[in-house]
Amino acid sequence: MIRTVPVGLGDRAYDVVIGTGLIDKAGEHVLPFLSKRRRCAVVTDANVGEHHVERLSVSLEKAGASVDVIVLPPGEETKSFEGLAHLSDQLLALNLERGDMIVAFGGGVIGDLAGFAAAIYKRGVDFIQIPTSLLAQVDSSVGGKTAIDTPRGKNLIGAFHQPRLVLADLDVLATLPARELACGYAEVIKYGLLGDFDFFEWLEKNVHAVLERDTEALVRAVGRSVEMKAEIVAEDEKEAGRRALLNLGHTFGHAIEAEMGFGDALKHGEAVGVGMAQAFRFSASQGLCPAQDAVRAVAAIKAAGLPTTLSEVRSGPFGADALIAHMGQDKKAEGGALTFVLVRGIGEAFVAKGVDPAPLRAFLLTEGAAG
Ligand SMILES: NC(=O)c1ccc[n+]([C@@H]2O[C@H](COP(=O)([O-])OP(=O)(O)OC[C@H]3O[C@@H](n4cnc5c(N)ncnc54)[C@H](O)[C@@H]3O)[C@@H](O)[C@H]2O)c1
Numbered sequence: 038m039i040r041t042v043p044v045g046l047g048d049r050a051y052d053v054v055i056g057t058g059l060i061d062k063a064g065e066h067v068l069p070f071l072s073k074r075r076r077c078a079v080v081t082d083a084n085v086g087e088h089h090v091e092r093l094s095v096s097l098e099k100a101g102a103s104v105d106v107i108v109l110p111p112g113e114e115t116k117s118f119e120g121l122a123h124l125s126d127q128l129l130a131l132n133l134e135r136g137d138m139i140v141a142f143g144g145g146v147i148g149d150l151a152g153f154a155a156a157i158y159k160r161g162v163d164f165i166q167i168p169t170s171l172l173a174q175v176d177s178s179v180g181g182k183t184a185i186d187t188p189r190g191k192n193l194i195g196a197f198h199q200p201r202l203v204l205a206d207l208d209v210l211a212t213l214p215a216r217e218l219a220c221g222y223a224e225v226i227k228y229g230l231l232g233d234f235d236f237f238e239w240l241e242k243n244v245h246a247v248l249e250r251d252t253e254a255l256v257r258a259v260g261r262s263v264e265m266k267a268e269i270v271a272e273d274e275k276e277a278g279r280r281a282l283l284n285l286g287h288t289f290g291h292a293i294e295a296e297m298g299f300g301d302a303l304k305h306g307e308a309v310g311v312g313m314a315q316a317f318r319f320s321a322s323q324g325l326c327p328a329q330d331a332v333r334a335v336a337a338i339k340a341a342g343l344p345t346t347l348s349e350v351r352s353g354p355f356g357a358d359a360l361i362a363h364m365g366q367d368k369k370a371e372g373g374a375l376t377f378v379l380v381r382g383i384g385e386a387f388v389a390k391g392v393d394p395a396p397l398r399a400f401l402l403t404e405g406a407a408g
């Protein structure tokens with residue numbers, strides 16, 4: 038089974054190919070994008086490398102490509118200035134040329150880092166995304182946001198750089214740890230919560246099928262997510278307007294991630310789980326959204342085993358002012374004022390500019406943050 042979702046971006050358009058058995062056929066898919074000397078640098082992490090990189094290399098080599106593999110340490114810490122310096126140096130050591138291809142083979146950390154390296158290496162080389170986590174298949178491999186974190190915040194240094202192709206092989210999810218699958222589910226349910234009530238209702242009924250990796254359920258979950266992201270990105274590539282909806286839960290979530298220091302204790306998908314729950318509760322507290330929609334949204338996030346409250350993230354409290362300070366670094370902020378993605382109900386997100394910090398602070402106190 039193969040499904041192709043086009044991302045309509047004119048001269049930067051590309052396909053997202055979703056299906057099974059794609060790693061073994063990667064060479065065929067990638068070959069048309071290689072230059073004459075057919076050289077690729079595959080960037081992966083140690084976990085993905087251990088399970089899958091051999092098959093990918095064989096497939097690329099069978100198609101006539103010459104392949105070098107760069108293996109990085111797994112984890113969010115790799116998506117940093119240090120990780121970028123290390124990767125750039127490895128690419129230079131291989132003497133990769135401008136016409137060569139970088140292949141990002143891993144989760145969102147590898148995709149964001151290798152994509153950013155591709156955007157700036159020798160002022161820009163092409164790259165292909167072969168996402169291996171559910172989160173990367175439904176979200177980070179599509180849309181061209183690439184970045185690294187800094188201690189001051191999430192994804193603060195980066196570039197828009199679209200891949201030439203995305204190959205999402207559902208088979209590789211077989212080796213993905215259950216915790217990571219739940220992280221990916223957070224971004225899947227985000228699409229339902231932000232703009233597709235029917236998809237949300239389907240997820241309510243099929244959460245266990247998705248988490249048990251039932252192929253049919255994965256095809257629908259990944260397919261619908263990518264379709265929604267592709268449609269939004271094609272309309273608003275650089276987040277001038279509607280693309281901000283994809284940030285539902287992220288202004289809250291990124292602030293929590295920054296406070297937690299971008300490590301293993303709290304993963305991005307988990308932060309988005311709490312962040313989306315807070316976006317619904319905050320919207321309800323401001324009279325924007327019916328309280329029962331917030332209760333239902335939170336229950337659906339919880340059903341995947343994701344956290345929905347600050348106290349599940351850390352027993353010690355978060356400082357309300359520290360969280361608000363992080364929110365000030367959010368890329369959606371305008372003229373010093375905060376922008377949030379809020380909701381009128383399930384499937385009805387909207388962009389709220391100029392959010393007053395006073396009710397926000399009061400809300401965070403009700404959430405258990407310290408004053
Ligand atoms: N660019 C975007 O639009 C976008 C969107 C969403 C998230 N992100 C970013 O993505 C990152 C999170 O991505 P993630 O959740 O994929 O994290 P990740 O890349 O750290 O991968 C999660 C873990 O799973 C392992 N793994 C991945 N695929 C595997 C497989 N098939 N088998 C076994 N292990 C596997 C990895 O080694 C890692 O330990 C964050 O940095 C987030 O900011 C970016």
Ligand SMILES: O=C(O)C(=O)C[C@@H](O)[C@H](O)[C@H](O)COP(=O)(O)O
Nearest residue numbers: 176180182191192280283284287368
């Ligand atoms: O693609 C987008 O646009 C998103 O916002 C998707 C998010 O899930 C993702 O985490 C993204 O990296 C966040 O972007 P940022 O601009 O808030 O750093």
Ligand SMILES: [Zn+2]
Nearest residue numbers: 224287305309
């Ligand atoms: Zn995200």
